[in-house]
Amino acid sequence: MNENQELPDVVMPHPPHRNLLRGQKALVTGANSGIGRSVAIYLAQEGADVVVNYVSGEVAANEVVNEIKSKGGHAIAIKADVSKEDEVQAMFRQMIAEFGTIDILVNNAGLQRDAPIDEMTLDQWNTVINVNLTGQFLCAREAIREFKRRGVVPGISCAAGKIISMSSVHEVIPWAGHVNYAASKGGVMLMSKSIAQEVAPYRIRVNSVCPGAIRTPINRSAWESPEAHEELMKLIPYKRIGEPEDIGRAVVWLASDDADYINGISLFIDGGMTLYPGFAAGG
Ligand code: NAD
Numbered sequence: 001m002n003e004n005q006e007l008p009d010v011v012m013p014h015p016p017h018r019n020l021l022r023g024q025k026a027l028v029t030g031a032n033s034g035i036g037r038s039v040a041i042y043l044a045q046e047g048a049d050v051v052v053n054y055v056s057g058e059v060a061a062n063e064v065v066n067e068i069k070s071k072g073g074h075a076i077a078i079k080a081d082v083s084k085e086d087e088v089q090a091m092f093r094q095m096i097a098e099f100g101t102i103d104i105l106v107n108n109a110g111l112q113r114d115a116p117i118d119e120m121t122l123d124q125w126n127t128v129i130n131v132n133l134t135g136q137f138l139c140a141r142e143a144i145r146e147f148k149r150r151g152v153v154p155g156i157s158c159a160a161g162k163i164i165s166m167s168s169v170h171e172v173i174p175w176a177g178h179v180n181y182a183a184s185k186g187g188v189m190l191m192s193k194s195i196a197q198e199v200a201p202y203r204i205r206v207n208s209v210c211p212g213a214i215r216t217p218i219n220r221s222a223w224e225s226p227e228a229h230e231e232l233m234k235l236i237p238y239k240r241i242g243e244p245e246d247i248g249r250a251v252v253w254l255a256s257d258d259a260d261y262i263n264g265i266s267l268f269i270d271g272g273m274t275l276y277p278g279f280a281a282g283g
Helices: 032-043 058-069 085-101 122-150 179-203 217-223 226-233 246-253
Strands: 027-028 049-054 077-078 104-107 161-166 202-210 264-269
Touching: 027 032, 027 085, 032 049, 032 058, 032 104, 032 246, 049 058, 049 085, 058 077, 077 085, 085 122, 104 122, 104 246, 122 161, 122 202, 161 179, 161 246, 179 202, 179 264, 202 226, 202 246, 217 226, 246 264
Parallel strands: 027 049, 027 104, 049 077, 104 161, 161 202, 202 264
Antiparallel strands: none
C-alpha cells in the first residue's frame, strides 16, 4: 500500500450482542452527548439497565432513553450536576429507588474552559476541576458505598462493582492553553488508580479509559474543517479520528466479567496518539 493512499474514516459495524451485562444496573454521567451517549447505548445493548445522567439538554437525554427503549432496553434520564454533592446524592437515591442498586458507574461528564495560563480566570480553573475531577470523586464515593453495602451477587457479576473513569490522553500528554483540563485528567489518573488500590479487596474494579481525538461536540474545532482535520491527522499514527463507538465498545468490555482481572489500568484508545508521532520519521 502506498503511504499516501486516502484512508477512509471507518469504524467496524456493531459486533453481535452477547448480553454481557444482563441484569446489571449502570449509571453514565453526561450521557446525553458524544461519548457518554454511545457508552449508554452500548451498555444497554449488552443487557444493562441504564441511567442517562444529564445536567442540561433534557431533550437529548430523552432521545437516548428512547433509542435504548426502541431496541428493547431499559433506561431512565436523571438530571444532576456532578459537581454538586447534594445533586449527586439525590441522583443515586433516585437510581437505587428505581433500579434497586448500581453495578457499573461510568464517570464520563467533562468539559473544557480553555485559556492561556496568564488569562485563565479562577472561575475557568474551578469549573473544570469541579466537574472533571470533583464530579468523578462524588459519583465514585456514592457508587462505592452501594457496592460495599451489597457485595458480590453471584450470577450477576464476579465483581461487587465496576467504575470506569473517563480520562484522556491528557492524563499523560501536557496541553498548553488547557492547563485546567490537563490537571483535571492527571488528577483523574491517580484518583482512579488510588481508589482501585483501596477497594480491590472488596472485589470492586476501577479503571480509566483515555480517549485520543474522538468526534464529539467537545472538540468540534479540531475536526470540523478540512484544514483542522489535516492538522489533527499529524497527531494520529492510525490516520483516522476516533468515533464515540470506539469508546462505547471498550467500556462494555472493561465493565464486563471478560475483564474481571483488570484493575487500576489506563486504557488508551487513541489510534497511537501517545506514541510520540513526531518521532515517526526517526526523530
Ligand atoms: P461532550 O461535550 O459531547 O459531552 C460531555 C458531557 O458532559 C455532556 O453531556 C455535558 O452535558 C456533560 N456535562 C458537563 N458538565 C456536567 C455536569 N456538571 N454534570 C453532568 N454532566 C455534565 O464531550 P465528549 O467528548 O463526549 O466528552 C465526554 C468525556 O470524554 C469528557 O470527560 C471528556 O473530557 C472526555 N474526552 C473526550 C475526548 C474527545 O476527543 N472527545 C478526548 C478525551 C477525553
